[in-house]
Amino acid sequence: MEPAQALRADARHNRVRILEAAREAFATRGLDVPMAAIARRAGIGVATLYRRFPSRESLITEVFGDELATCASVVDEALADPDPWRGFCSAIEKVCTMQVADRGFTDAFLTAFPDAIDYERTRVRAEQGFAEVTRRAKAAGRLRADFDLADLTLLLKANCGVATGTSEAAAAGSRRLVAYLLQSFRAEHAEPLPPAPPLTLDFLYGSATVR
Amino acid sequence: MEPAQALRADARHNRVRILEAAREAFATRGLDVPMAAIARRAGIGVATLYRRFPSRESLITEVFGDELATCASVVDEALADPDPWRGFCSAIEKVCTMQVADRGFTDAFLTAFPDAIDYERTRVRAEQGFAEVTRRAKAAGRLRADFDLADLTLLLKANCGVATGTSEAAAAGSRRLVAYLLQSFRAEHAEPLPPAPPLTLDFLYGSATVR
DNA sequence: AGCTAAGCGGATGGGGTCGTCCATTTACGT
């Protein structure tokens, strides 16, 4: 993942400064913050930034690799919870909180990364873990049987819509939305639903691609 | 609203072509489609566009005035329905469908218009009408008592998040989200919720302002 | 038909971002 071995000491140092700056910048200004702004915040020149990360995408991938890993660990925690339903709920709540806190993270979920292998690998791992959480929660009779994995995407995208701005109000909105939806996800009193959207790429990512 | 009287015939003609082109462009490409693209689609020069609508905002206001009026009439239909709950549900379903069909409409809901009076007036009218729908649905014992008007905004914003792209999948997602939420809104089996977000401006509009 | 003001659209300047090039600086092995 990191060919950062052969780098000279100063280059290695700058590399982490770039990543810190990018994380901050993405979090507060979203994914399309100018590259120059990131460079300035890191206290380096634009050229250095471009040499280290040839495309904006590679930078994003690197930055959100960590946060995606956090997602995966959230799923692992959910799997470790003896109560499948509680695990299910807290996993969703945690991820949604992360989304609200970080605007770039929100965007990253909506954006297609044609060739970010590591990224995609972790994502798939988290997804499969969550599928297992789902399976258990259904088996325990707490999660409605017609819950579809696409409903997770649905919830995340809905949460994205609520998470505009980083204000406290957005956080409150997100909490409430999640509470509403979790209530609907419960097996008790479940009523028929329209079919889940197919989990195609253009639903996952809208039609957005990073430039 | 329309000082289009004193215009020469050709100018009047071009004005409607601009509006048509703008409606299409906003619907398919979102609110920040280049002005030049609108002009080209309308088959006129940029200058003409700017003379007729000095700011992008004035154009948006004009274009979405109609659609907002449709919203208001949707609310009126809901008020006319003898069954308050059915009115409540169908109003929400209709507006959400509109949002999915028109990307610009979605954006318009998220964007602040500091001085679009007509626009704002209609919006307030629709909002008050919906408040009445809400009151009746609660009185009929169908809508949960702790439903807050901010929950409508919450739902609309959530729906915006789902409505990226104009694909059929987005429509299916929206329908399912709405079904989930309407189920949670029902009075029966309602459970405690975290507090509703305050209906402040920065929640309504994120921190977005049209440029 | 002819006049005039309204209307038109291309060209243009100003601002902003992207991504590269190259002269200069700096780390690090000897």
Add this chain to the structure above:
DNA sequence: ACGTAAATGGACGACCCCATCCGCTTAGCT
């Protein structure tokens, strides 16, 4: 201490978008 290759950063050209200016065209009245 010194030489070399790695690393740096500012300047630059290309592109895109906004919004205005100005010389030309045309509708509509008499």
